[in-house]
Amino acid sequence: MDMAGIIQGFSIALIPMNLLYGFIGAVIGTAVGVLPGLGPSATIAVLLPLTYKLDPVGAVIMIAGIYYGAMFGGSTTSILLNIPGENSSVVTCIDGYQMARKGRAGAALGMCAIGSFIGGLMSVVVLMFISPTLASVALDFGPPEYASLLLLGLFMVVYLSSGSILKGLMMMSVGCILGMVGRDISFGMERFTFGSDRLLTGFDFVPVAMGLYGISEVILNLEQDEVRDVFKTSLKGLLPNLEDWKRSWAPILRGGALGAMMGVLPGGGTVMATFGSYAIEKRLSKHPEEFGKGAIEGVAGPETSNNASATTAFVPLLTLGIPTHTAIALIFVAMMIHGIRPGPLLLTEHPEMFWGVIASMVTGNAMLVLLNLPLVGVWARMLTVPYKYLVLVIITVCVVGAYSVNYAVFDVGAMAIFGVIGYLLRKLGFPISPLVLSMILIPQFEASFQQSMVLGMGSPQIFFARPISASFMSIIILILLTPALKWAWKQRNRIGKAA
Numbered sequence: 001m002d003m004a005g006i007i008q009g010f011s012i013a014l015i016p017m018n019l020l021y022g023f024i025g026a027v028i029g030t031a032v033g034v035l036p037g038l039g040p041s042a043t044i045a046v047l048l049p050l051t052y053k054l055d056p057v058g059a060v061i062m063i064a065g066i067y068y069g070a071m072f073g074g075s076t077t078s079i080l081l082n083i084p085g086e087n088s089s090v091v092t093c094i095d096g097y098q099m100a101r102k103g104r105a106g107a108a109l110g111m112c113a114i115g116s117f118i119g120g121l122m123s124v125v126v127l128m129f130i131s132p133t134l135a136s137v138a139l140d141f142g143p144p145e146y147a148s149l150l151l152l153g154l155f156m157v158v159y160l161s162s163g164s165i166l167k168g169l170m171m172m173s174v175g176c177i178l179g180m181v182g183r184d185i186s187f188g189m190e191r192f193t194f195g196s197d198r199l200l201t202g203f204d205f206v207p208v209a210m211g212l213y214g215i216s217e218v219i220l221n222l223e224q225d226e227v228r229d230v231f232k233t234s235l236k237g238l239l240p241n242l243e244d245w246k247r248s249w250a251p252i253l254r255g256g257a258l259g260a261m262m263g264v265l266p267g268g269g270t271v272m273a274t275f276g277s278y279a280i281e282k283r284l285s286k287h288p289e290e291f292g293k294g295a296i297e298g299v300a301g302p303e304t305s306n307n308a309s310a311t312t313a314f315v316p317l318l319t320l321g322i323p324t325h326t327a328i329a330l331i332f333v334a335m336m337i338h339g340i341r342p343g344p345l346l347l348t349e350h351p352e353m354f355w356g357v358i359a360s361m362v363t364g365n366a367m368l369v370l371l372n373l374p375l376v377g378v379w380a381r382m383l384t385v386p387y388k389y390l391v392l393v394i395i396t397v398c399v400v401g402a403y404s405v406n407y408a409v410f411d412v413g414a415m416a417i418f419g420v421i422g423y424l425l426r427k428l429g430f431p432i433s434p435l436v437l438s439m440i441l442i443p444q445f446e447a448s449f450q451q452s453m454v455l456g457m458g459s460p461q462i463f464f465a466r467p468i469s470a471s472f473m474s475i476i477i478l479i480l481l482t483p484a485l486k487w488a489w490k491q492r493n494r495i496g497k498a499a
Contacts, residue, residue, distance in 0.1 A: 005347075006128060009355030013363050018058050022360050025062035026367045029069020034077060040070035042213035044330040046394065048206050048337075049401035056338035057353050061360040063334050064314075067327045068120065068361070071270065071310040072368045075112040075303055079105055091274045095291065095298030102294050111240050111296055112303040113372040115252050119308035120365035122256035123263065126312055127358050131347075134319040138344035143451035144462050148472035150445040153322045155479045158434050165483060168434045171425070175438030178203055185443065186450055198410050205333050205440065207402040207415040212432055213326070214398050215419025218391055220426060244296050251281045251301035259308030264316060264324070270309045277305035311361055317342050318354060322441070326433045329440050 012018060032043045044063055051059035079096035092112065099108040141149070158168035181192045182202030193199040240248065255277040262273035281301040282291045291298050314331075316322045321343030323329035335342050340350050347354045402415040422432060456462030464470045 005132070005351060005355045006359065008351060009357075009359030010362075012057060012352055012356035013061070013359035017055070018061055018356070018360065019363065021054070021058040021062040022065045022364045023367055025065020026069045026072075026364055026371060029066040029071075030073035030368065030371055032066065033070040033073025033075075040067050041209075041326040041330065042217045043070070044327060044334075045206070045209040045212075046214045046397050046401060048209070048330060048334060049404045051334060052337065052404070056335070056340055057356045059338060060331060060334055060353065060357055061364075063331050064357060064360065065364045065367075067331065068307060068310045068364065069368055071307050072113070072116050072365075072372060074306075075116075075299075076109065076372075079108045079112070079299075091278045091302040092299055094278070095293070095295050098292070098294035099296065099299065104294070107240050107244055107296065108299050110373060111244060111248060111300050113369050114240070115248070115255070115300045115304035116307035117365050117369045118252055119256040119259055119304035119306070120311050120361060120368075123260045123308040123311035124358060124361050124365075126260045127315060127318075127361075131315055131319050131354075131358070134315065135344045135347045138320050141344070141468070142466070143448045143455060144466050144469040145472070147445055147448035147452050148463055148469040148476070149320065150322065150441050150448065152472045152476050153316075153324070154434070154438055154441060154445075155476050157325070157437050159479050159482070164429070167430050171430055171432070172434040172438045175435035176442045178208070178435070179439040179442035180446070185447055198408075203414065203439075204406065204411060207411040208418050208439070209330060209333075209436060210398050210402055211415040211418030211420075212422035212425075212436065214394065215415060216422030216426060218394055219419065219423045222391065240296070247295075247297055248300035251277070251297045252304045254280060255301035255304035256308045259305035259310075260312045262305070263309030263312030270306050270313075273305040273309040274302040277301040307365075314357070314361075318346055318357070319344060321346075321444070323437060326436050329437050332440060 013022070028043065028047070029040065032040055044066055047066070048063070051063065054062070075092050075096065078092035079100050096108045096112070099105060154172055158165060158172055177192060179202070181199055183189065183200060184191055190200065255273075258277050258280070259270075259273040262276065263270065278291075278298055278301065281297045282288050285291065285295070285297055287295070313324050313328050316324050317328050317332055321332075321341065323332040332342055335353070340346070340353055398415060399412055402411045403409070425432060425435075452462055453460075456465075462469075463473050
């Protein structure tokens with residue numbers, strides 16, 4: 001652990017303006033998590049243009065606060081409304097809402113806040129230990145290693161995300177095409193521009209993300225009947241009692257450890273971590289019959305795992321320059337906008353960004369505890385705000401933000417078109433994350449691939465000649481063969497039963 005770097009990080013995170021940025025991000029993130037219908041990805045996409053004039057470190061601290069603040073606040077709707085504020089809060093509905101029905105909403109909310117804080121701290125420690133080592137190892141990577149790693153990241157997102165793998169691969173292909181619009185990076189030839197001068201530089205990612213997430217989210221929510229029956233219960237007794245602690249301390253530690261490991265994986269790390277934590281606690285519990293009826297272990301473990309995985313998702317971003325899911329991809333874009341490239345050189349070229357962001361997660365998680373416990377009544381009252389009143393604000397911010405990117409009406413039109421496309425894709429069950437991530441990663445992959453082919457004299461064998469690259473390629477092949485292997489195994493079992 002680099003103590004000098006950690007001290008530098010806290011000296012940056014504790015600057016009054018950075019504390020203010022972290023506080024603003026935590027407040028917005030908590031509100032986003034509490035209010036169903038607008039997730040962290042959509043919110044970051046909408047607010048991204050507002051960070052252009054901010055200090056780079058402060059901008060990333062604020063956006064990161066929105067991200068893990070939303071993870072923190074999603075439990076409120078799960079417990080009081082039986083509606084998950086985020087996908088990762090689905091598991092909390094199972095026992096959290098039942099605790100509220102028994103008059104123990106305060107204890108459930110308190111345990112969520114405390115567990116999330118502990119999970120965040122555990123994952124920050126993991127960040128401090130792993131990130132410098134991983135960054136130093138990544139410095140030895142050449143173009144073949146980076147190309148295979150980027151390709152592996154894309155396939156892992158498709159494989160681990162929910163839904164059909166075929167649909168995920170289709171969305172990844174579409175994202176690759178969108179990412180290649182413009183001039184070829186090697187020869188300057190036009191691709192997919194259809195004669196339009198506007199497309200020579202490609203699609204700007206910010207309007208595309210605002211459309212796919214912000215606008216499509218608004219359209220989806222407007223067509224749904226809004227029913228918010230907030231369960232009326234006492235919010236007193238926010239500090240768990242001694243019996244709650246006896247039953248929760250072990251699930252908190254296990255959930256934090258599991259979440260810290262799962263958050264590094266590309267794809268739905270937080271969702272898998274929460275479901276995995278719940279399954280583990282139910283299996284290890286002395287009273288498994290209480291799960292689903294208000295067991296506090298079913299709240300403590302998943303919520304701790306949720307926040308831990310959200311924090312360790314920064315490991316591949318800061319050390320390898322690879323975003324593992326959409327919200328992290330938007331943070332990647334925010335850093336690139338400010339001229340800072342995430343990756344193994346970040347620690348040496350911009351140590352203030354590297355350590356400042358990591359240290360800000362400690363202060364940010366402390367702010368979230370102070371925001372969630374004393375102000376839980378305020379967040380509960382926010383649930384009664386009709387969504388129709390928020391739509392005008394969201395649309396206005398989207399239009400102004402899209403225009404401010406290049407001060408071009410074209411970007412506003414692109415945002416609107418991608419908003420409709422995002423809405424249709426969601427209605428048809430196509431995942432958005434593979435499209436967005438492949439659009440971001442394909443330029444890096446293309447550059448690394450072309451450099452690798454030059455090194456290999458035009459032979460793709462170079463990807464299998466190096467041990468690290470060959471390992472990544474082997475995993476990719478295994479991922480591609482998995483559906484066929486599953487089908488063959490089912491056929492074998494079917495024939496065996498018939499015989």
